[in-house]
Amino acid sequence: METVGYLRTSRLKRFSSWKSLLSAIRVLLRFVTKFRNKNKETETNDTELIRQAENQIVRAVQLDTYPRETEALMDNRPTPRTSSILKLAPFIDDVGIIRVGGRLQISDLPYGEKHQVLIPGKRHIASLIVRHFHERTEHQGRHLTEGAVRKAGFWITGGKRLVSSILFHCVICRRLRGKFVEQKMSDLPRDRLTPCPPFTFVGVDVFGPWDVLTRRTRGGSANSKRWAVIFTCLYCRAVHFELIEEMSTGSFINAMRRF
Known part of the structure; x- marks a missing residue:
């Protein structure tokens, strides 16, 4: 299953940054909204469009990666025992996105931090999200990057390994954390x-x-x-x-x- 409405997950690989992907889907949503409501005067602000674009992207990737889990959760059935996300106690929220469960239900944390959005770690958007927040943290290492991703409301499967891989291939990080060159001393006078x-x-x-x-x-x-x-x-x-x-x-x- 590769499509959700008009969004194809195979085309997401053409984008090199999370920001450009959200911007492209936002423009597409604005065009679709104007086409459907061409006889009505409706305006949607950019913040709402970006939120809708993020939901469309995540929902498409989740449905493409976890079709059995999505179908079971939509029908209020338990997650299949052979599922790789069974231990995360997943559930579907009001907009049809799979979120991670847990024991923080009665805490005062924001809803997005208590139940993060589930992102498949092997998908292209997972790398885009990690790179985005790694740049926002000014290349400060794996722990801060992973914490920024979690605080933004994303739970990436295999996140530690993915973050380490992104940081290993980051040119700026390799330059900042490179080994010091030892200067060879000249001959004595x-x-x-x-x-x-x-x-x-x-x-x-x-x-x-x-x-x-x-x-x-x-x-x-x-x-x-x-x-x-x-x-x-x-x-x-x-x-x-x-x-x-x-x-x-x-x-x-x-x-x-x-x-």
Whole structure:
């Protein structure tokens, strides 16, 4: 069974996004509504048309995937024991859509979160829905994507495996979660490898300052700042420190001369 009214599920594979699919069905519903009521002045807002388009798509896919289950539920008969959705306690709502049952009937959650719409995980629209909410969550991973799908009122069979597959093939996610490239270090310079006396080749750096107590006064104490110069031998890694009382070019040159 492949059709529900005028909607064929085989044509849904031509769409690459959930938003474009809803938009196309919305335009089709608007055209059909105007054709049926061409002698009447009726206007339907876009929100209602999108809701109707979503119901048409879901109902068509469910009827194509679960014909026996749909027929049994429509006749108020129990779900067949050989059905793959038997454990989900499915039921049909007022608009003919199969929803998931459960034990949240008396909770204060919205109806769509208590009883999500059943979506076959192997159908094309399941991938479109997962991609749509994965992009809405800004590519934040499997748990947030799956939570967004559930919060929107969809229960996808085999959803965890489908979400993981979509994220694995997502180009943006693979770039954001790719392995860091390890930079290969260049060869050591000749100054680090030539045998020589200590401090023949030197690296210099200044660090500080520290507040040092210089003298005590009647009102307290007088502090002054001190810096230090570190000399590092590039070959044997020996170090030497020189104290600088004032951070100036002359004091730095004096420390170099003392060294």
